[in-house]
Amino acid sequence: MTRRPVLWLIAANLAVLLAVVIRYPHLMLSPGSLGTGHAALNGDCFACHEPWRGAVAARCTTCHALADIGLRTTEGEPIASGRLKRGFHDLLIEQDCATCHTAHRVPLPTRRSPESFSHARLRPDARADCARCHVAPTDQMHRNADTDCSQCHAADRWSPASFEHDDFFVLDRRHDKACDICHVGNDHSTYTCYGCHAHTERRIRNEHLEEGIRDFEDCAACHPDAREEHARRPSRTPPDVD
Numbered sequence: 398m399t400r401r402p403v404l405w406l407i408a409a410n411l412a413v414l415l416a417v418v419i420r421y422p423h424l425m426l427s428p429g430s431l432g433t434g435h436a437a438l439n440g441d442c443f444a445c446h447e448p449w450r451g452a453v454a455a456r457c458t459t460c461h462a463l464a465d466i467g468l469r470t471t472e473g474e475p476i477a478s479g480r481l482k483r484g485f486h487d488l489l490i491e492q493d494c495a496t497c498h499t500a501h502r503v504p505l506p507t508r509r510s511p512e513s514f515s516h517a518r519l520r521p522d523a524r525a526d527c528a529r530c531h532v533a534p535t536d537q538m539h540r541n542a543d544t545d546c547s548q549c550h551a552a553d554r555w556s557p558a559s560f561e562h563d564d565f566f567v568l569d570r571r572h573d574k575a576c577d578i579c580h581v582g583n584d585h586s587t588y589t590c591y592g593c594h595a596h597t598e599r600r601i602r603n604e605h606l607e608e609g610i611r612d613f614e615d616c617a618a619c620h621p622d623a624r625e626e627h628a629r630r631p632s633r634t635p636p637d638v639d
Contacts, residue, residue: 428501435500445500452500454492463487485530488523516552524552538562542576543583560585567622590616 431439438444445452460471463486469475486492497512516524523529528544549560562568577583578592591598605613613619619629 430502431500432502438500452495454494457494458492463492480532481530482532483530485519485523488519488530490518490520538568540573545583548585566617566620569623571623588617 430436435445445456447453447456462469464484465473466484466486467476467481468484497514525547526544527546533539533542533544549558551559566572574593576585579588579590581587581589581592590596591601601613605611621627621629
């Protein structure tokens with residue numbers, strides 16, 4: 398066989414291969430079928446992919462409204478959740494859906510595995526405003542708290558928190574009050590027990606001096622809860638004689 402027919406044969410095979418790739422790209426390039434949520438797009442590669450570029454965010458957003466992702470389907474039906482009160486995808490610094498998501502059951506072998514969500518991907522103003530996306534906890538400790546979650550929680554995970562209130566003072570039913578009664582201005586780095594009618598500064602001072610207790614500014618150091626019998630009494634000293 399001469400050289401010219403060989404070249405023609407090679408060219409013909411390449412042309413057929415190129416035609417198959419263009420006409421049936423999913424048979425040549427797809428790593429497998431799509432997941433349940435995108436099953437209707439099986440075989441329609443260009444619904445998500447652009448030639449030579451792969452999956453692009455602009456094609457994802459033709460079906461998915463950024464603010465609704467995770468909250469509503471593409472038809473606008475609510476998705477049962479409880480963790481988020483609004484979407485966050487419109488708050489991302491970069492709109493690159495394939496960074497975290499893959500529509501295929503098996504990701505492309507040429508692409509790294511999808512990454513987990515990180516708050517570092519959000520715009521700075523969104524990172525500092527947890528209540529913008531998250532439903533506030535309704536337990537006793539958080540019910541009246543402000544929205545500066547970073548005082549106790551890290552952005553990479555909610556639990557464990559750096560603070561457990563019962564380690565310092567037990568919030569029983571008599572102390573189920575707004576946080577700023579004890580933490581003035583919602584500054585949790587300090588507290589006072591002089592915020593209600595039963596704990597006036599003058600009354601507390603007189604009662605402690607009668608017991609010979611002079612160091613009574615750090616109430617929780619001796620009182621782990623509201624029960625008097627649980628008080629850790631310091632050594633007593635006789636009161637000064639005027």
